Amino acid sequence: MDDILEARIEDMPGMSFECGCGRRHSVDISRLVVGSNILGEIAAGLEPFRGGKLLVISDNNTYRAFGEVVINRLLDDGFRLKSFVFDSGDRMLLPDERSIGRALLEVEPDTTFILVVGSGVLSDIARIVSYRTGKQFAIVATAPSMDGYTSVGSSLVVGNKKITYYSHYPYAIFADTSVMRRAPMIMIQAGFGDVLGKLTALADWHLARDVSNEYYCGTIAKLVRKGVDKCLESAGGLAERDEHSVRCLIDALILTGLSIGLAGVSRPASGTEHQLAHYWEVKAVEEGKEHPLHGNSVGVGTVVTAMLYELASEILPEGIAYPRADYVRSLLGKVGAFTNPGDLGISRELFTDSMMNAMYMRDKYTVLRYCSQKGRLEEFAGIIAGKLYS
Ligand SMILES: [Zn+2]
Numbered sequence: 009m010d011d012i013l014e015a016r017i018e019d020m021p022g023m024s025f026e027c028g029c030g031r032r033h034s035v036d037i038s039r040l041v042v043g044s045n046i047l048g049e050i051a052a053g054l055e056p057f058r059g060g061k062l063l064v065i066s067d068n069n070t071y072r073a074f075g076e077v078v079i080n081r082l083l084d085d086g087f088r089l090k091s092f093v094f095d096s097g098d099r100m101l102l103p104d105e106r107s108i109g110r111a112l113l114e115v116e117p118d119t120t121f122i123l124v125v126g127s128g129v130l131s132d133i134a135r136i137v138s139y140r141t142g143k144q145f146a147i148v149a150t151a152p153s154m155d156g157y158t159s160v161g162s163s164l165v166v167g168n169k170k171i172t173y174y175s176h177y178p179y180a181i182f183a184d185t186s187v188m189r190r191a192p193m194i195m196i197q198a199g200f201g202d203v204l205g206k207l208t209a210l211a212d213w214h215l216a217r218d219v220s221n222e223y224y225c226g227t228i229a230k231l232v233r234k235g236v237d238k239c240l241e242s243a244g245g246l247a248e249r250d251e252h253s254v255r256c257l258i259d260a261l262i263l264t265g266l267s268i269g270l271a272g273v274s275r276p277a278s279g280t281e282h283q284l285a286h287y288w289e290v291k292a293v294e295e296g297k298e299h300p301l302h303g304n305s306v307g308v309g310t311v312v313t314a315m316l317y318e319l320a321s322e323i324l325p326e327g328i329a330y331p332r333a334d335y336v337r338s339l340l341g342k343v344g345a346f347t348n349p350g351d352l353g354i355s356r357e358l359f360t361d362s363m364m365n366a367m368y369m370r371d372k373y374t375v376l377r378y379c380s381q382k383g384r385l386e387e388f389a390g391i392i393a394g395k396l397y398s
């Protein structure tokens with residue numbers, strides 16, 4: 009069972025093992041390819057679908073970044089395909105009814121497979137459309153911006169509300185480091201924020217095990233920690249788009265995404281920092297406002313959660329390892345990412361509201377609920393707001 013701790017990402021698809029935690033863990037994705045200049049491997053990986061007709065979905069940006077190159081290569085190799093490029097104009101592409109409906113219209117009776125070239129929003133759209141039309145899909149990732157490539161759910165905006173819909177795993181994920189290192193810096197910063205969030209997510213998982221006797225898997229926690237640590241070690245190169253640093257970031261994002269599927273719960277990848285980020289995102293969507301990228305919010309949420317852990321240190325059970333807030337801040341600073349909720353456009357009022365209420369949005373035991381049960385949350389939230397909004 010420790011094999012997975014030593015395995016390369018590319019060798020993980022199909023792995024399945026009985027674990028000491030009492031559960032069987034498996035990686036239900038057929039193919040993961042991470043590397044530099046992997047165009048040939050993309051074509052080879054899609055070989056099983058050569059007999060049908062592919063629908064290739066991208067948007068103006070991702071088409072320019074890599075979509076056009078991928079399409080030309082597939083056409084040269086004799087694939088039959090139709091390309092659909094979202095033109096979102098000045099509007100940020102949202103995974104809403106309009107975009108999903110638009111993509112659905114491009115699925116034809118003879119479409120057999122969907123290939124999406126893009127990051128979070130585009131892959132969420134392709135995931136739900138392929139699932140609902142009963143087709144497999146694959147992702148050519150264009151930015152290391154979040155850990156959702158390996159997700160089974162689609163995070164959508166329906167009726168102006170942010171809702172996660174059950175969908176399915178991609179057949180394959182292709183991550184070309186030579187393309188992804190050129191992604192907009194804000195997306196690299198976001199991906200790094202999503203990775204940092206695992207530090208507090210793992211602390212919360214540990215806390216939930218100790219305080220509310222929740223299921224916990226030490227092997228998965230170790231796997232996530234290993235990927236995160238490797239990414240943190242090389243974080244210094246991210247601001248210069250160093251390819252090795254970007255590779256470590258991609259690996260960490262894929263690994264933590266896979267860990268959710270392995271555990272069967274989102275615990276290893278999301279805790280308080282995600283509850284806060286989610287709260288801020290939901291409020292923005294309800295008000296029809298654009299919100300920062302998921303990972304930018306998670307990065308800030310990680311700073312806040314680390315501050316809360318520090319304040320709660322005297323009342324915590326023994327042995328809970330959590331990151332120091334200054335450490336998280338300095339890591340975010342290395343890539344020039346946001347560190348303060350004010351940077352994300354969050355008012356002091358909304359911030360305090362989120363501290364008191366984020367724990368109710370998803371039923372998950374985290375340090376927020378722990379502090380609340382101890383009768384200290386309001387006091388701690390006030391101290392943190394005072395520090396962040398001085
Ligand atoms: Zn386990």
Ligand SMILES: [Zn+2]
Pocket residue numbers: 154155202278282302306
């Ligand atoms: Zn996340």
